[in-house]
Amino acid sequence: xxxxxxxxxxxxxxxxxxxxxxxxxxxxxxxxxxxxxxxxxxxxxxxxxxxxxxxxxxxxxxxxxxxxxxxxxxxxxxxxxxxxxxxxxxxxxxxxxxxxxxxxxxxxxxxxxxxxxxxxxxxxxxxxxxxxxxxxxxxxxxxxxxxxxxxxxxxxxxxxxxxxxxxxxxxxxxxxxxxxxxxxxxxxxxxxxxxxxxxxxxxxxxxxxxxxxxxxxxxxxxxxxxxxxxxxxxxxxxxxxxxxxxxxxxxxxxxxxxxxxxxxxxxxxxxxxxxxxxxxxxxxxxxxxxxxxxxxxxxxxxxxxxxxxxxx
Amino acid sequence: xxxxxxxxxxxxxxxxxxxxxxxxxxxxxxxxxxxxxxxxxxxxxxxxxxxxxxxxxxxxxxxxxxxxxxxxxxxxxxxxxxxxxxxxxxxxxxxxxxxxxxxxxxxxxxxxxxxxxxxxxxxxxxxxxxxxxxxxxxxxxxxxxxxxxxxxxxxxxxxxxxxxxxxxxxxxxxxxxxxxxxxxxxxxxxxxxxxxxxxxxxxxxxxxxxxxxxxxxxxxxxxxxxxxxxxxxxxxxxxxxxxxxxxxxxxxxxxxxxxxxxxxxxxxxxxxxxxxxxxxxxxxxxxxx
Numbered sequence: 384x385x386x387x388x389x390x391x392x393x394x395x396x397x398x399x400x401x402x403x404x405x406x407x408x409x410x411x412x413x414x415x416x417x418x419x420x421x422x423x424x425x426x427x428x429x430x431x432x433x434x435x436x437x438x439x440x441x442x443x444x445x446x447x448x449x450x451x452x453x454x455x456x457x458x459x460x461x462x463x464x465x466x467x468x469x470x471x472x473x474x475x476x477x478x479x480x481x482x483x484x485x486x487x488x489x490x491x492x493x494x495x496x497x498x499x500x501x502x503x504x505x506x507x508x509x510x511x512x513x514x515x516x517x518x519x520x521x522x523x524x525x526x527x528x529x530x531x532x533x534x535x536x537x538x539x540x541x542x543x544x545x546x547x548x549x550x551x552x553x554x555x556x557x558x559x560x561x562x563x564x565x566x567x568x569x570x571x572x573x574x575x576x577x578x579x580x581x582x583x584x585x586x587x588x589x590x591x592x593x594x595x596x597x598x599x600x601x602x603x604x605x606x607x608x609x610x611x612x613x614x615x616x617x618x619x620x621x622x623x624x625x626x627x628x629x630x631x632x633x634x635x636x637x638x639x640x641x642x643x644x645x646x647x648x649x650x651x652x653x654x655x656x657x658x659x660x661x662x663x664x665x666x667x668x669x670x671x672x673x674x675x676x677x678x679x680x681x682x683x684x685x686x687x688x689x690x691x692x693x694x695x
Numbered sequence: 696x697x698x699x700x701x702x703x704x705x706x707x708x709x710x711x712x713x714x715x716x717x718x719x720x721x722x723x724x725x726x727x728x729x730x731x732x733x734x735x736x737x738x739x740x741x742x743x744x745x746x747x748x749x750x751x752x753x754x755x756x757x758x759x760x761x762x763x764x765x766x767x768x769x770x771x772x773x774x775x776x777x778x779x780x781x782x783x784x785x786x787x788x789x790x791x792x793x794x795x796x797x798x799x800x801x802x803x804x805x806x807x808x809x810x811x812x813x814x815x816x817x818x819x820x821x822x823x824x825x826x827x828x829x830x831x832x833x834x835x836x837x838x839x840x841x842x843x844x845x846x847x848x849x850x851x852x853x854x855x856x857x858x859x860x861x862x863x864x865x866x867x868x869x870x871x872x873x874x875x876x877x878x879x880x881x882x883x884x885x886x887x888x889x890x891x892x893x894x895x896x897x898x899x900x901x902x903x904x905x906x907x908x909x910x911x912x913x914x915x916x917x918x919x920x921x922x923x924x925x926x927x928x929x930x931x932x933x934x935x936x937x938x939x940x941x942x943x944x945x946x947x948x949x950x951x952x953x954x955x956x957x958x959x960x961x962x963x964x965x966x967x968x969x970x971x972x973x974x975x976x977x978x979x980x981x982x983x984x
Contacts, residue, residue, distance in 0.1 A: 492932055497969065499921075672798065675794065
């Protein structure tokens with residue numbers, strides 16, 4: 384009975400989300416942003432919620448996914464999706480390997496600060512490198528497309544198309560995460576999160592497991608950056624900035640870390656608030672800050688935690 | 696380039712190092728004693744500067760501005776500790792990071808609501824607004840030397856309080872074993888309040904000293920905020936000695952880097968931090984806890 388209800392709920396939400404393009408381009412673009420940030424939040428949740436690693440530098444991968452696309456296809460109006468997407472993902476994965484290998488040597492607050500430092504390094508690197516457009520960033524001349532012969536299969540220059548593409552990515556990602564968490568690998572991560580010393584004495588190579596988790600999270604973070612760049616067509620150093628890292632961490636915890644819908648819920652709430660609050664309040668930052676403080680003080684398990692208690 | 700040029704850069708570097716130390720020392724103490732990582736600590740550099748600017752513009756006197764802003768800031772620190780931070784003592788780092796990140800957003804938007812988005816400067820008062828001639832055509836402003844002098848004095852005062860007084864004894868005891876302090880019957884909550892508020896005052900004091908030089912403006916704390924993270928991590932979180940050493944290193948590196956390698960200047964500081972943490976994952980003088 385309860386599983387049936389859940390499946391109906393999922394299908395219902397999915398149907399509603401697929402119908403968003405009918406509302407016109409404003410809502411399509413807004414919800415594209417929501418879904419992209421949901422993907423970004425899910426990727427961080429793998430670290431925070433499932434591996435117990437608090438990264439304050441996850442924007443490093445968001446930015447890298449976007450910048451690899453921008454760097455390779457800076458002057459070409461034709462962008463082949465089948466080339467661009469794998470390049471972005473590989474770039475992010477390699478970077479995650481490097482940053483992860485360095486950060487995972489430390490722990491606790493040092494890990495938080497070192498991950499932040501690497502993202503800030505990339506921010507300043509993008510800011511000061513002329514080849515990457517400096518503080519002006521990079522404008523894409525075209526959007527990724529996929530064609531066989533002369534038939535266009537996917538053309539991301541239209542806002543409905545990119546919305547559907549992002550939604551598909553999100554659904555695939557949720558399925559992937561579900562499988563990953565249930566797999567033996569996911570169980571080891573769970574063990575590491577809850578008692579690292581015990582896992583180590585059981586003989587698990589803890590460092591290696593954490594590093595693999597970090598690389599997967601980084602690659603998926605790169606995916607969200609790639610999607611954002613394809614969506615807005617504009618890439619700038621603020622993709623790396625630590626406020627992006629802070630914001631995505633807020634989404635994960637606000638929604639409920641280590642849960643299936645949590646990050647999606649958190650991302651939706653934050654992006655929608657950001658969009659509609661300026662009309663209501665003097666400053667959306669003030670409202671967001673206050674919400675964060677209240678959530679931490681009174682709802683440590685996030686919004687999804689409350690829903691779970693009510694057994695939905 | 697002449698020797699005096701290097702001297703000027705060195706003096707600027709030391710001055711920045713002192714300021715970073717004032718900000719980072721409070722942050723590192725709060726972590727060492729209370730186990731709280733307060734990301735918003737550097738924001739009080741901005742709050743202090745704005746409060747001092749506000750009182751100065753009311754009283755028309757920088758000295759009064761700073762003297763009245765200091766207790767005001769202490770009060771703010773006290774309230775924030777009671778209303779928010781005190782709920783975090785038994786929570787994990789994640790809650791602390793998030794709550795204090797929220798504080799950063801709140802403080803920076805309150806600044807815009809109260810004081811707007813304009814730059815506000817004041818004139819440096821008369822005995823301090825001159826400059827010392829180093830060579831025929833190179834001068835060094837007296838006010839910068841004054842900042843370093845006052846910061847040095849404050850640092851010495853801190854050393855005295857921590858090493859020679861009863862309060863300092865409790866602080867040192869607290870940073871090596873918190874539980875034992877409680878068992879010995881010391882009012883830990885009061886100690887926490889004092890340490891947190893004094894830390895806030897120190898960060899704010901740094902802002903008060905600097906604002907006559909650079910004016911107050913929105914986002915003035917952004918760079919300092921991140922630099923203070925680097926300083927406490929590099930020095931080893933919880934260690935005052937480490938914070939002093941790394942603040943000086945970072946201050947001088949940032950200044951000389953900005954002059955000689957402007958393209959990669961901001962990179963250097965983070966690079967140094969990453970390298971040191973590869974070699975010593977717990978910072979120069981720190982311990983894992």
